[in-house]
Amino acid sequence: MNNMTYYFSEVARINDICYPNKKQLDTVIGTRHYINNHYDKEVNLSFLSHIRYTSKFHLLRLFKRYYGQTPKQYLIDRRLMKCKELLASGQSITDTCFDVGFESPSSFSTLFKSKFGLTPTEFQKRATFTKSDNF
Amino acid sequence: MKVKVIGIPVQDQEKALKFYTEKLGFIKKIDIPLSEGNRWLTVVSKDEPDGAEILLEPSPNHFEPAKVYQKALFDAGIPYTQFNCEDVQKEFERLSSLGVEFSVKPTEMGTVKIAVFNDTCGNQIQIVQML
Numbered sequence: 309m310n311n312m313t314y315y316f317s318e319v320a321r322i323n324d325i326c327y328p329n330k331k332q333l334d335t336v337i338g339t340r341h342y343i344n345n346h347y348d349k350e351v352n353l354s355f356l357s358h359i360r361y362t363s364k365f366h367l368l369r370l371f372k373r374y375y376g377q378t379p380k381q382y383l384i385d386r387r388l389m390k391c392k393e394l395l396a397s398g399q400s401i402t403d404t405c406f407d408v409g410f411e412s413p414s415s416f417s418t419l420f421k422s423k424f425g426l427t428p429t430e431f432q433k434r435a436t437f438t439k440s441d442n443f
Numbered sequence: 444m445k446v447k448v449i450g451i452p453v454q455d456q457e458k459a460l461k462f463y464t465e466k467l468g469f470i471k472k473i474d475i476p477l478s479e480g481n482r483w484l485t486v487v488s489k490d491e492p493d494g495a496e497i498l499l500e501p502s503p504n505h506f507e508p509a510k511v512y513q514k515a516l517f518d519a520g521i522p523y524t525q526f527n528c529e530d531v532q533k534e535f536e537r538l539s540s541l542g543v544e545f546s547v548k549p550t551e552m553g554t555v556k557i558a559v560f561n562d563t564c565g566n567q568i569q570i571v572q573m574l
């Protein structure tokens with residue numbers, strides 16, 4: 309079935325050109341999975357490179373090449389995504405901040421506003437309002 | 444500016460509504476009757492009811508180049524658009540059990556896994572999972 313379309317043959321061709329190195333793929337995918345499963349803990353580049361048996365700078369370069377952002381940027385995005393979920397469910401801002409691994413509620417609020425254009429409080433109010441509005 | 448509506452050309456709006464809601468699991472958001480039996484018809488993801496809306500638009504029936512373009516993409520197996528999901532393999536199995544036909548079975552491509560299915564309304568649609 310797969311080999312019947314022009315699209316699939318192009319996918320296979322481009323895959324061979326862009327992703328010939330399976331070991332590098334395993335390294336970045338493994339790193340991303342680790343962040344997904346431990347985003348609420350302290351995660352830093354030294355530790356990530358240690359568990360993938362590679363150097364910090366090599367891992368940084370690889371991750372950015374394959375995912376378009378650094379492990380740190382990805383970690384922050386992952387935490388913020390979870391924050392939105394927790395805030396929408398009604399959890400307090402301070403608890404949300406600590407639950408996802410951020411260490412300072414004020415820095416968290418500043419970061420949240422810079423990413424989404426709303427403070428966590430404003431986001432929570434809007435999320436609660438939208439939910440009740442749907443009824 | 445915000446991304447609010449993304450159009451997908453469909454040959455039959457009622458059939459498309461059934462497919463996108465009953466098979467894919469989207470929910471109907473807006474349904475406004477327009478002229479000559481056409482509708483402003485949008486669906487949204489259950490997980491993101493306030494996210495971007497998919498407009499199921501009957502353009503292939505009213506604008507010949509749209510029909511030609513849609514058919515050319517379909518014949519080449521090129522997806523008209525793509526949706527993200529948590530697990531492509533699971534979604535492939537779920538949709539296959541509902542009779543949905545796939546032109547590309549779950550396939551890894553670098554840091555993503557993809558699959559492509561026929562939406563029965565003239566389009567190939569890709570689902571993607573970040574690995």
